[in-house]
Amino acid sequence: MGEKVEAEVQGLDDRREYRRKLRECLVVLERMLAGESFDRPRNMMGLEIELNLVGADGMPRMRNAQVLERIASKDFQTELAMFNLEVNIAPHRMAGRVLDRLAEELRTSLAYADRKAGEVDSEVVMIGILPTLSQDDLVSANLSDVDRYTLLNDQIVAARGEDFQLEIDGVESLSCTSSSIAPEAACTSVQLHLQVTPERFPEVWNSAQALAAAQIAIGANSPFLFGRELWRESRPPLFQQSTDTRPEELRTQGVRPRTWFGERWIDSAYDLFEENVRYFPPLLPICDEEDPRSVLESGGTPRLGELVLHNGTVYRWNRPVYDVADGRAHLRVENRVLPAGPTVADVVANTAFYYGAIRALAEDARHLWSRLPFEAAAANFEAACRFGVEAEFDWPRRGRHGGTVRIPAVRLIEEELLPLASAGLDAWGVEPADRDLYLGIIEERCRRRVNGASWQAATYHRARESGLDRPAALAAMTRRYAELMRLGEPVHTWPVEVPAPVLPRS
Template structure:
């Protein structure tokens, strides 16, 4: 979404030229891999967080341009809708007290942004989906004022050829239609980047695919949309349906959606980029002047601009990323599965769990993905999104006879995955104090069976029981969430329910 593009129309020649450039870019990537041109590992991690703007009444504020003008920092950028922002944290080297440093940077940056937003009766809210969002907020008029968003919306709408249908059946059922992709803006996430060598890429990506279900089980934070209680993590079905270029007939034929978990374990990064070209037509056929093969012939490093842009319109939950830093190409795995929030401590704990777990899983002598069918990993993702902390997951059995069995997610995390994550953080060289503090947050969520989604749902139902209407209860839950978020204690410590003044409306 960060591409600098200019709105305009495309004709048949644009699409043919773009397809040809994509093929040359893919060949360029293949040559870079063959020639071993990629950067050596630097143990670098990166973090992006998408944010909501909400007022003191808990309702969304369509003010991102004005808020960004006041923040005046390149760390904060627009996102799809005018109630969204994104904060980008500079890459950190994994090791030492990296997570404490990361937490301190986030607290300082978000507190500053919140003060600036407050000048406009708005506030920063880290939450997967803002509970007070209504259908009328998610319309084309509330797209951020940037050509790239308008162009992406126009191209996805044109590819679909009809209204988008949202149909999510959870605790309650939501059915509605949209004439644009703006409902996708309700999804605010945390994106975790890890730079890896080509030789390690497949193991890390496969490990990240295994990890998504436990990540969601302990980190779910998006139980509401348009006033309905849906899945504990409603972002994945919402994202899929609100960006789905397939009309029902193509869905029935089994055409792949652009928001995609995948369908197999991989053996190289190249396979994912090749799949992008094989399965997904271009949405933004914008060509630059670079010929990647001529650049390589001259000894340079190509930007592979068309390949990068196309990759950005295929919404994998673990996405491959090609980039260049200091003139040297590198590869990253971008983990996109986590919702934002609830607090900085929770976000950093989720990151520590992910980076530790992925390192350990990728280095196992008998990797989980050699013993777990890919279809089971995809089913685990679905189960975790639906049920959150109460999910049951399929997992390879220990012991002599092996096979795959079903296990409670919190039992799996506490008994098997947290020790693996601790070992992984040790391998990164993370200080024991950081390791124990942030993995301890995950352990306490499991022990108490509490995450952001379960707290939201419990507080909302208590608000209803106190006599508030559904919209009042959602607004009161949002206000209380925002208050506790800013106090900063992790979500498993939050008291359920509303303080007395909130109950009085």
């Protein structure tokens, strides 16, 4: 959710001044992109994972403040709701044994967090949406006590002017309302960062957009919400609807939602920042004292604070990021597509697939996005969210014939994207043994047509068939998921069996 905000919106003048500063930041950014203001490429990647806190019964525990107090590490921070945490892994250079090091750091960090959570009768679970969450868990009283979250909730609620309507039709249907943005907290994700130069940014972002559907198809892990089986990856529709500032009339007019896939391929990073300013009213109009134009003209590196803050309230699945480190500006693509979990091995496999495929796609002289209509990429993304490993995509036809063909997602990944990912990891200089290990996990998921979502659904239905009612089956499945997550074997190896009974919530 970004940096903490310790201020209040004062009045109408704040909004006018903030809008002026936003436009000034855009002018300065455009000048910087045209010059040599950005850091040289460092081949750096970064990773963040959002986590859930549960009890021994598999039910959510609202104890993140107590857990964070015991963890006492800057690598961990709060998230939107009291049952959420986030762990940040230090940036790594994409080379050598990076995947192995990443896996080891994740295991160490999660084991430490789990030990500390155990001191307050909780444990950590990596999962896209916690299946045992109820509507009563996702209310404003359970938002973390952080100024930014309170202010953001107040501003989104005020902009909408009415309750949020959650409507998702999947295997089953969900229809309910919320008076706050708290349902957004159900969505826990993996965020992958890649630092890129301004010149390479459009190729990388366009590639990430085209790849997003495949990421979801093979990595879906969020099939349940409020006791209902919905889409195989239910985070995107939930996130969009729980942050939607548009009442019905604005939706009818075609006003864009703040959570969106986008609507076109880009030619520059500027396109995305400019769209964010042009289309979306500020939610947190808090002005920085910096004069970005003066800073740039004096040879400094402006923070562009207003633009950075505003950018954090537009929820793209591949978000452009402007940041300053060691006095130098840089750009990142923040990939927010993947759900958390199921295991460290699965997370690192998803990471390897993404970074490898992105490298190969971005460097391919026959740009994928010149052959794939953007509307098809967006439709592929929705199909992947709905159907997971069973999805079918429209994809550019091989050879010189042009056009697109309909292809099962797993076949596309096995035959085309995995070889690209392997070549991309080679281009990064990643250790071949690690490349083969982690891409092999993706290959096995394709071969067996298994991901976290399919395992959850199959295990839940097995529990129902054994006689458990819906809440008991979801709790038992969640508890078994947590046990297997700790054992650490990839999800494609997990047995589908009737989970052991769980104790009722104390």
